[in-house]
Amino acid sequence: MKKPRLIVFDVNETLLDLSAMKSAINTAAGEPGAFENWFRTLLQFAMAESLSGPYRDFGEIGKHTLEMTFQNLGKDLHREEADQLLGHISALPPHPEVPAALKKLKESGYRMVTLTNGGLRTHKQQMQHARLEEYFDVFYSVEAVKKFKPHPETYNYVLQSEGYKPSETMLVAAHAWDILGAQRAGCKTGFLKREGKVLYPGGIYPDMVTETLDALVYQLTT
Amino acid sequence: MKKPRLIVFDVNETLLDLSAMKSAINTAAGEPGAFENWFRTLLQFAMAESLSGPYRDFGEIGKHTLEMTFQNLGKDLHREEADQLLGHISALPPHPEVPAALKKLKESGYRMVTLTNGGLRTHKQQMQHARLEEYFDVFYSVEAVKKFKPHPETYNYVLQSEGYKPSETMLVAAHAWDILGAQRAGCKTGFLKREGKVLYPGGIYPDMVTETLDALVYQLTT
Numbered sequence: 001m002k003k004p005r006l007i008v009f010d011v012n013e014t015l016l017d018l019s020a021m022k023s024a025i026n027t028a029a030g031e032p033g034a035f036e037n038w039f040r041t042l043l044q045f046a047m048a049e050s051l052s053g054p055y056r057d058f059g060e061i062g063k064h065t066l067e068m069t070f071q072n073l074g075k076d077l078h079r080e081e082a083d084q085l086l087g088h089i090s091a092l093p094p095h096p097e098v099p100a101a102l103k104k105l106k107e108s109g110y111r112m113v114t115l116t117n118g119g120l121r122t123h124k125q126q127m128q129h130a131r132l133e134e135y136f137d138v139f140y141s142v143e144a145v146k147k148f149k150p151h152p153e154t155y156n157y158v159l160q161s162e163g164y165k166p167s168e169t170m171l172v173a174a175h176a177w178d179i180l181g182a183q184r185a186g187c188k189t190g191f192l193k194r195e196g197k198v199l200y201p202g203g204i205y206p207d208m209v210t211e212t213l214d215a216l217v218y219q220l221t222t
Numbered sequence: 223m224k225k226p227r228l229i230v231f232d233v234n235e236t237l238l239d240l241s242a243m244k245s246a247i248n249t250a251a252g253e254p255g256a257f258e259n260w261f262r263t264l265l266q267f268a269m270a271e272s273l274s275g276p277y278r279d280f281g282e283i284g285k286h287t288l289e290m291t292f293q294n295l296g297k298d299l300h301r302e303e304a305d306q307l308l309g310h311i312s313a314l315p316p317h318p319e320v321p322a323a324l325k326k327l328k329e330s331g332y333r334m335v336t337l338t339n340g341g342l343r344t345h346k347q348q349m350q351h352a353r354l355e356e357y358f359d360v361f362y363s364v365e366a367v368k369k370f371k372p373h374p375e376t377y378n379y380v381l382q383s384e385g386y387k388p389s390e391t392m393l394v395a396a397h398a399w400d401i402l403g404a405q406r407a408g409c410k411t412g413f414l415k416r417e418g419k420v421l422y423p424g425g426i427y428p429d430m431v432t433e434t435l436d437a438l439v440y441q442l443t444t
Contacts, residue, residue, distance in 0.1 A: 033255055040262045045422060047269035048399035052372040053406040056424060064423040068398070071420045150274040176290070177270035184275040198293045200267060201286040202278060 006164040010173035011116040017095045021088035038069040046148040055146035058118045090125040101213040102135040108221045113138045150181020176200035190216050228386040232395035233338040239317045243310035260291040268370040277368035280340045312347040323435040324357040330443045337362045339370050372403020398422035412438050
């Protein structure tokens with residue numbers, strides 16, 4: 001593979017570790033699968049919103065779907081508790097190998113940006129809290145195009161803003177649907193097989209598949 | 223509410239009972255949440271496919287996502303077993319109250335059609351097996367427009383084919399994202415609050431919400 005010049009990173013689960021948020025939601029719901037159900041429902045409704053009509057902020061869809069998850073379990077969810085649980089999203093730690101891997105990638109001369117389904121303000125808080133700000137040239141949120149990933153406009157927005165061709169660009173993500181969208185926009189892809197994540201057999205096999213970011217960075221820098 | 227003239231029914235879970243398929247998949251996977259995970263992943267990838275690019279048959283996405291579900295559990299899924307598990311979809315029973323409720327609705331003069339994300343051939347097998355054929359004027363599948371619900375083209379396809387205005391039409395479904403899409407296409411909506419189904423707080427409250435079809439039909443016929 002000819003190496004890319006621009007690396008676009010997905011954020012939640014890809015760079016940031018949602019374990020603490022997962023425990024908090026599962027404990028509050030009294031159900032070990034609550035976080036997983038919520039996160040899938042959140043993604044489902046983000047896609048449903050972008051398929052069917054106007055844009056709505058990811059945080060708002062997050063709140064609506066958390067309410068659904070609790071309702072489904074027959075549990076009350078008070079506004080303060082919802083805000084407290086969802087507040088975790090701004091204060092997530094990076095996965096342990098991420099800072100050193102990003103540093104190495106940056107030092108080897110790649111242009112590095114993010115692209116998240118989350119709102120830009122929350123995303124900037126995330127990067128600041130996780131102390132990852134210095135490694136990125138630009139932070140991008142889909143709110144600029146008012147469509148969620150994997151809509152092609154979201155990837156095209158980054159490609160056009162950055163002035164790189166799809167073939168010069170690699171999306172790195174832990175979500176198979178994000179990989180599928182980037183492939184369809186013509187980008188190279190790197191799949192991080194984080195715990196519980198599997199590839200979609202309907203997509204092309206990604207250019208790189210590793211379990212952690214440092215293994216992927218090793219391939220990009222040697 | 224002014225009563226609608228055309229009733230459009232979603233099929234899987236709304237009219238047909240997936241319990242037997244659920245048990246079969248959970249037993250084969252050795253995991254009580256396997257069916258639920260699969261069905262959510264199936265809907266997620268159907269939406270991701272329609273957001274990001276070309277159309278793929280629902281049955282094919284069903285097979286790919288069942289493979290993902292098993293892989294995630296560290297279980298092998300042989301082709302024959304996948305075919306056998308997915309074959310349940312053509313031979314589902316109706317929910318117990320459905321035949322009598324549809325009969326009553328038909329007798330009161332409503333025009334009744336279906337609209338499913340499934341392929342038309344499979345859908346016709348489903349209706350024949352469940353002995354529900356006689357109650358419907360037309361069976362519609364989204365494969366005609368090559369987009370999955372809740373894309374507006376899917377609802378518009380039925381409205382244009384039938385020649386009814388959105389305000390004369392009610393979609394009946396057990397899925398909140400389907401209700402959201404129909405609302406955005408301007409239709410009236412009836413939500414069947416089947417077991418485990420909850421409304422999306424981001425949508426408008428539906429015109430009718432009942433736990434079973436006969437309760438909804440009662441409101442439409444009195």
